[in-house]
Amino acid sequence: MAAVVASAPGKVLMTGGYLVLERPNAGIVLSTNARFYAVLKPLYDDEAMEVEWMDVKVNSPQMSRVTTYKMSLKDFTLDCSSESRNPFVEYAVQYSIAAAYSTLDKNKRNKLHKLLSQGMDITILGCNDFYSYRNQIEAQGLPLIPESLATIPPFTSITFNAGESNVETCKPEVAKTGLGSSAAMTTAVVASLLNYLGIVELPCSTKDQESGYSSDLDLLHMIAQTAHCIAQGKVGSGFDVSSAVYGSHRYVRFSPKIISSAQEAICTTPLDEVIGEVLKAKWDHERTKFSLPPLMNLILGEPGSGGSSTPSMVGAVKKWQKSDPEKSKETWDKLSEANSALEAHLHLLSKLAAENWYSYKSVIESCSKFKSEKWKGQFSESSHVELVEALLGAREAMLKIRRHMRQMGEAAGIPTEPESQTRLLDVTMDTEGVLLAGVPGAGGFDAVFAITLADSSANLTKTWSTHNVLALLVREDPCGVSLESDDPRAK
Known part of the structure; x- marks a missing residue:
């Protein structure tokens, strides 16, 4: 099976800082051409019929990290054998697979089980715009202009702390530009999974987004919001995930209890049931078309x-x-x-x-x-x-x-x-x-x-x-989540 590549944009909240946390205040959020990509393919070529645990490998080349997991196909728990963990990716994987189980009938579940038995290889890549490369530019004696940024190769690794002498304990020191990398990354991972598992069809362009993809995007939005909030440990306003899914718009938040009740239920209820309830809940956020005037x-x-x-x-x-x-x-x-x-x-x-x-x-x-x-x-x-x-x-x-x-x-x-x-x-x-x-x-x-x-x-x-x-090289791009034709590193 060919790789599924999905991407989701970073954002700029132009108006509504703080206010957007409380309904019915609105915020105007612009999505950008800075995108996070998730490249998903099977880990093994052949499928095994009876597996209880699925192998998952998550590659983050910009952080020089590979994390491996075993995931239970009974209760969706993840067992991690690596030091470095990424809760956003973990919840995205768990909740997307639980959503697949909760929405498919028995016949389709068997097909799903075969697909999952091949394991998953997920690579996450963020455009350079999410991170600060200012130090490199200054170190090379280049002027502080966008042309200098343009000389940095795409998906360049994020610099390590220069002061650490022991490489083993050296964690990446990530200076970010504030474009909402965790929301874009979570959305891209959820999108690639739901598309790969046959739960949603993703648009390939802005034109597509305006046609018949809305119920698929709504499902993707619910899963990405839930995964992102629970990974963060708090129910935020969600405008960053909303723009990662739908692109630029005017946003009014959903009632927090939709996710906080899921947070409570997770301790006592099977995950696919919790996610089933999230998908049935009355999501009351509001989204109105908005993009900057021409020129x-x-x-x-x-x-x-x-x-x-x-x-x-x-x-x-x-x-x-x-x-x-x-x-x-x-x-x-x-x-x-x-x-x-x-x-x-x-x-x-x-x-x-x-x-x-x-x-x-x-x-x-x-x-x-x-x-x-x-x-x-x-x-x-x-x-x-x-x-x-x-x-x-x-x-x-x-x-x-x-x-x-x-x-x-x-x-x-x-x-x-x-x-x-x-x-x-x-x-x-x-x-x-x-x-x-x-x-x-x-x-x-x-x-x-x-x-x-x-x-x-x-x-x-x-x-x-x-x-x-x-x-920075970032511009507004009103397009939300998108299915890509191939790995962005191939371009």
């Missing part, structure tokens, strides 16, 4: 100050909400209003682009050459003025979002927009052709994002380089 580009910059720990920052915000419910509600309401305003301006810009493309194109291209304070003076025609006002409205909304995020951070005692990031974002928003900029998601020291107009990204790349910020 707008997402660009990310890595300031080189290392990432942030989202869980501890979320914990601090929750503590503040408990200790000062009145003030925190006021800040959240303002933040929510500013998020909605930004969304409305971006929708209006997409609508104006559809109604009068030539006007839209000429305004965006003109504005891309100037700083925002000069945009208004360029135009007198009313349709052009309306477009400029929508652009400036989007900017204003982003400035409000940033202001309220900072207030929240100060009140909760966490760096949602640290001073160094504030200075960087102000410089960014003052560059020709930049519409807006912010710290994605929970904030902190992760990569910053900007939305640029037409061909103005090069201006920003130069500006960032002079401020010791490396522009």
Whole structure:
């Protein structure tokens, strides 16, 4: 049987940091061209009829790791014979196979059993964009520009701690860019398994995603969310898994009890029954189509100050909400209003682009050459003025979002927009052709994002380089999970 290769994208949460944890607040999440791949093939050529344990081998070449397991086909427990373990991959494997058992009838289960008796060989690969290669670039004396990043071969190994003299105990020191590698990896592994086991059919392109794959994607989403939450040890908002499955969209989270009740049941109930219940549960998340208006580009910059720990920052915000419910509600309401305003301006810009493309194109291209304070003076025609006002409205909304995020951070005692990031974002928003900029998601020291107009990204790349910020190669790609034609290393 040929290998099944599935991929899932990383994300940028443009609006809805913290708020998206609570229904019915929405977040806008953009999926990117940075993808995680899972390459799945049988471990052995021939099938054995009666096996109780299946062999599973997980390769992670970028981490120079191979992990081997035996998995019970009775109760889906995994027995690991290696030191290094990856809980995200483990739960993805267990829950996908349990889902196959819970959805197939008896005849098909026999076929499934034969397939599983051949064992599984799973290779996981993440695009370079998920990780920071800044140190290598600096060590080679290369300038901090995307062209330097482009010289690094795809799926390059992630550097080991330089200070460790004992190679045996040396764990990979992984500096990440904040694109949601664990969610993309979990989704890719679940997708490859469910496709391999004949439970779902995956789309091969964006066109496919819009046609008849929705119930298959919904099933994949339920399994990936459950595996990811339980591997993390907490029920997060799930926007990162949702965008890994469906691509860019506006997201409202599911009720946490769907997964927390599964978490409790796992101790007492057979896993295939627990997963069966998860698949029958009323998943009440909301997903509305969204992508950036035409001629707008997402660009990310890595300031080189290392990432942030989202869980501890979320914990601090929750503590503040408990200790000062009145003030925190006021800040959240303002933040929510500013998020909605930004969304409305971006929708209006997409609508104006559809109604009068030539006007839209000429305004965006003109504005891309100037700083925002000069945009208004360029135009007198009313349709052009309306477009400029929508652009400036989007900017204003982003400035409000940033202001309220900072207030929240100060009140909760966490760096949602640290001073160094504030200075960087102000410089960014003052560059020709930049519409807006912010710290994605929970904030902190992760990569910053900007939305640029037409061909103005090069201006920003130069500006960032002079401020010791490396522009990444990541762009928005609204496509979600996908079936690939072959191993990405073959390209």
